[in-house]
Amino acid sequence: MAKRNNIWANIDWITILLFMLLVFMGWLNIYAAAYNEEFQSIFDTSQRYGKQLIWIGAAFVFAFTILIIDTNFYVFFSYILYGILIFLLILVLFVGKEINGARSWFTIGSFGFQPSEFMKFATALVLARYMSTFGFKIHKLKSLGIIAAIIFTPVIFILLQNDTGSALVYFAFVLVLYREGLSGIVLFVGSLIAILFVLALVISPLTLYTVLTGVTLLVFLIFSTKLVQFGRVFAAYLISTTLFFVLNLFVEKEYSFADILVAGSILGSVVILLISLQKRLRNYSIISLVFLGSIMFTLSVDYGFENFLESHHQARINELLGIESDLLGAGYNVNQSKIAIGSGGIWGKGYLKGTQTKFDFVPEQSTDFIFCTVGEEWGFAGTSVVIALFLFLLMRLIWLAERQRSGFSRIYGYSVAVILFFHFMVNIGMTIGLMPVIGIPLPFFSYGGSSLWSFTILLFIFIRLDASRFDQF
Template sequence: MPERSNIWANMDWVTVGLYLVLIFMGWLNIYAAVFNVEHQSILDTSQQYGKQLIWIGAAIALAVVIMIIETNFYVFFSYIFYGVTIILLMLVLLVGKEINGAKSWFAIGGVLIQPAEFAKFATGLALARYMSTFDFNMKKLKSVATIGLIIFLPAAFILLQNDTGSALVYFSFVLVLFREGMSGLVLFLGTLVAMLFILALILPNITLILVLVGLALLMYLILNPKLNQFARAALMLAGGVALFFLLNLIVGAGRDLSEIILAGTVLGAFLIMIYSFQKRFTNYIIISLFFIGSVLFTITVDYAFNNVLEPHQQVRINELLGIESNPYGAGYHVNQSKIAIGSGGFWGKGYLNGTQTKYDFVPEQSTDFIFCTVGEEWGFAGTFTVIALFLFLFFRLIFLAERQRSVFSRIYGYAVAVILFFHFAVNIGMTIGIMPVIGIPLPFFSYGGSSLWSFTILLFIFIRLDASRLDNFRDSRNA
């Protein structure tokens, strides 16, 4: 048996140091956010800051246990961890405790456990295990479909718990796929879909359809500059609209102009596709399919927004996009958050001197909006320091992932980086009003045992894998 390396000597102490600094800063800010003059001791376990210290102690103990366990354990039990968390996600729907409208918690004695948090590291392990197998190929439909199932199955169960924020986190795993060979076209199309989603909410239907028609005609002209071909395409679109307009008059259906244009342009696009199939104009076929898909997507967005999303979710999106503004209603959280951060100035008001947080103007100030305390009491200097520490951690994780000799370890390392980055970007983004309020914690800062433990497990499994990167352990690719 080959000699095993010393894991404590090979541990990346830079990453461990960043972890310890962040959880310590988080603990101090939780104390400041919910400071109680009647319970001034930071060790008072009847208060959140005292309980958080217990969670921190348990998290460090978990980290030590993770480091002691052999790396092959995480490879071998990847699918088992994943299966157990899926079962827990289903079980919480039946016997879980509902908090703030989300049935996502197991109440065990006086402790609340959220399985959605622990499913993140399990999903990362399962994804790394599958993508590091010998027969995996990003170009195979079977491989892509299996990846999609691994990522979106836990997200689906979390959506059923009415916890949209936690479910969205799982979509960040898609970013891992680009490092492993997924075409950048997918990211490009995803960006287009996001832009179309926003436009579908901001613009009236008729305006958006006319914009899409204009873009389609422009693309027809650019990709095939022959004017006679372009004229045929334009006439087919216009002809489809004219046909539905006449039918509406004859039948007396009373449809509005936007519905007539929508149906007519879709019919025109189908006619262009049929004509292009005959003439073998591949570019026109692709543009027509894109146009039809875009129109159908806008209809789906409109229906989902008005019939699927909860009223408070609709209002939050409208607030974010500037469609409506109510600083004393749905916009209250973000408005108070921005006031708190802005009032800190450059150096802040000083530790324990924040007024927005002390007088409970900022809701959820120790959890989702913990960054407000940093901004108010530590100012720009404090927020810059916290953001810099997180960015240093992310770049460090990417560096560690790239130096792995194991495909499994590299993929899991990127999964850790994207999960932490998504939480960081969205949490800070929603406190300053550039992201919707979806209720996800800031890693290592927000109060709560489930989130702290899950982030600790997520991170230290990778630190353990990295510590043994030079060992000749049996990689899952050769299993």
């Protein structure tokens, strides 16, 4: 039993190795991004790489401290930590400093501290604690309410700080909930909404509604047992659309064909829904309901996009979806970032040889766009290694989470994995133009004390929990 009590023997050194590798590679690239012939000493603390070296040293101290603290500490103090951080989130709204339009930083001298970064692990702890209580059932209304409260309280305050990127991270928890038994329908509806949202903004209404109708008819066909039944469904849509088409000839105002198609689809779906409810055809009811919902949603997207989103978010989404390309405005960062990465080729230009990055073409070079430096100087070889390392870390974390005996450790482990995953997906996606420009850092890579420390703490609490997985609690 000596082995069980010795945490050093049970620590997952592979994860720690991955962590060290990512931090080291991150620092190398920060050095390259800020590289300057006039300040060549790596210990020069007036330069970013010098400062990052201090942050890294401190991060190791944090990691070590976390490993020697008893696991019960994290369980028992989770609510208190959560409360303190919520308090700081509110406090920062009043005394915080505004950087890049977001009021999310405390500054003491030249040192900055961003409470929203640390909120992530506190939320993960509380979520794990609550969901691992005895007799917890995820589908009870009360449980869902409390989970929503745990996740959305920080989101509201972070949104108030005008830091949309950090707030979006919390949506990653849906994967944790899914793992813990949340109905797959939520995931399905979530993805459907995301896809429809993008399609509604990108393609013309006529194409969108034609595609939607086509897909729906196809689904009807698959679920139809008799061809006659499908024929009736088809007729219902055909007749209602024709009806509106004829009606349109008698009205003074001329409606577009897309409008007629929408009206016809809605009427047809309502008719099918009513008949199938009466005849207790469950599949048909669901399909027509989903179709109806999808149309309503896409109709409201255009309206909502124009009326509720702020102009710089509109611009960034427009840019990403290729609707408007403004190379000097919102598209500038992404374009320059793609030039830098794309110019790297297979093997890159060599360490410290990047030109796009040297001439300050890519803004936020050492923070949010650090992946550009990797792409330019290390090429495809470098970027695929980084992606492979991240994927390896994420899979390792899931594997570790699944081997936990306690629900608390497993849920926390999943939370760590999905938070890291969300940052990884959004940050790299942004630098290669697959995601809108949302300013969130690449874990362990990006310059900055707050983000490095928060990811270190997040990860090492799980490593500590995992090391004592044989203990009972």
